[in-house]
Amino acid sequence: MNNDTSILVLGWIGIYAPVALAAIGASIGCTTAGQAAIGAMMEVSSGYGRFVGLSALPSSMSIYGIVVMFILNRPVTPANSGGLFGIGLLSGLAFLMAAIYQGLCCASAISGSKAKPEIFGLSLAPAAIVEGFAVFAFVFALVAAGGIPK
C-alpha cells in the first residue's frame, strides 16, 4: 500500500467513523439505561413507560453521527483526507463517550426516581448536560467540515 492509498484510507475512516462510533456508544448507553429500567420495573408497580423512554435517550448520539457522516461524505482526495479523518474520528469519539456516560446518567436517574418519583424531572439534568456537550461536538464538527476541500 503506497502513501497516497494510506492517506485515502484515513479519509474513508474519517467519513464513516462518526456513525460507527456513535452507534457503538448509543448501543452501550441504551443497554445500560435499559437494564436499569428493567431493574426499576421489578421494584415499582407503575410508571414503566417513562423508564423505558428515558433509556432510549443515548440513541440521539447515533443521529448526530449520521448527520456528521453525511456532511463529511465527499470524494476522498489526498488534500481532504486528513481533515476528514481528524473531524470524523474525533467527533465520533465524542459521541461514543457521551453516549456511554449519558447511559450511566439515565441509569442513575431511573434508579433514583423509582423510589422518589417526584425527582424524575430533575434527575434528567445530568443526562441533558451530557447531551449539551455532544451538541457542541456536533455543531462544531459541522462548522469545521465547512473548511475541508471538496
Add this chain to the structure above:
Amino acid sequence: MKYVVLMASLPPLGSLFEAATPPISRLKLEHRLGLLESPDRHTLEQIANLIAWSSQPLERSDAAFIQEAHGFLTSNRNPTLRSLVTQRLDMRTIVAALRRRRHGEAQPPSGEIWGFGEWVGMIERNWSAPAFQMEAIFPWLRQAHDLLEKDDLIGFEKLQFSVVWAMLNRLAAGHEFDFEALIIYLARWSLVSRWSCYKGEAAVARFRELVDAGLGNHKELFSGASQ
C-alpha cells in the same frame, strides 16, 4: 452491565438508624441475588463468611478464620473488596481487644492467634493504653473505650454500626452499578436489618402484646383469685 439490573431493582436503604424494618426482606433480596452468576455468588459467600459477625460458626477457630481471610485477600485483587474486608477485620480485631480487656485480661493474649491485620502488634504493645495509642488512626476508639467503661453496650454497638456505615459510604464513592456497589449495598442492608432487630422499646411492646395474648382470660382468673 449485568449488575445494572440488579442494583436498579434494589430499593434505597435510607439512613441507618431510622428504618423500622429493612426496605427489602431477606427472602426478596435472596431472590434478586439469583440474578448473579456463580463466580460472583462464590465471592459474595466468601465475603459474607468473613464479615458477617453474627453468622460465624462457633466451631471455627480464630486461626482457621484468619487463614480464610488471608486466602481471600490472596485470591481476590479487587481493591475495593479487599479494603472492605480488611477494614472490617481490623475493626473486629480492635473490638475483640477491647472486649478481652473489659473481661479482665490485663495482658495481651500470648501463644494464640487472636487478631488479624497490621494493628495486632500495635495493640499488643499498647494493651494498657485506653485506645491502644491509635486515636489518630481510629478516632472512634477513645469513645468506644469510654462507652465500655460505662457499660453502655447499646451505645458501643451503635458506635460500631456508625463507623462501619461511614466506612461503607467512603467505599461506595464511584460505585453505582458494579459488583462492589452490590457488596456494599448488602453490607449496608445487613446493618439496617440487624439494627432494626435491636429496637428495644418496640421489642418490649411486642413482648407485652405476646404476654397479654398468651394470658388471655387467665388474667381475670388470677384477679378473681386475689379477691
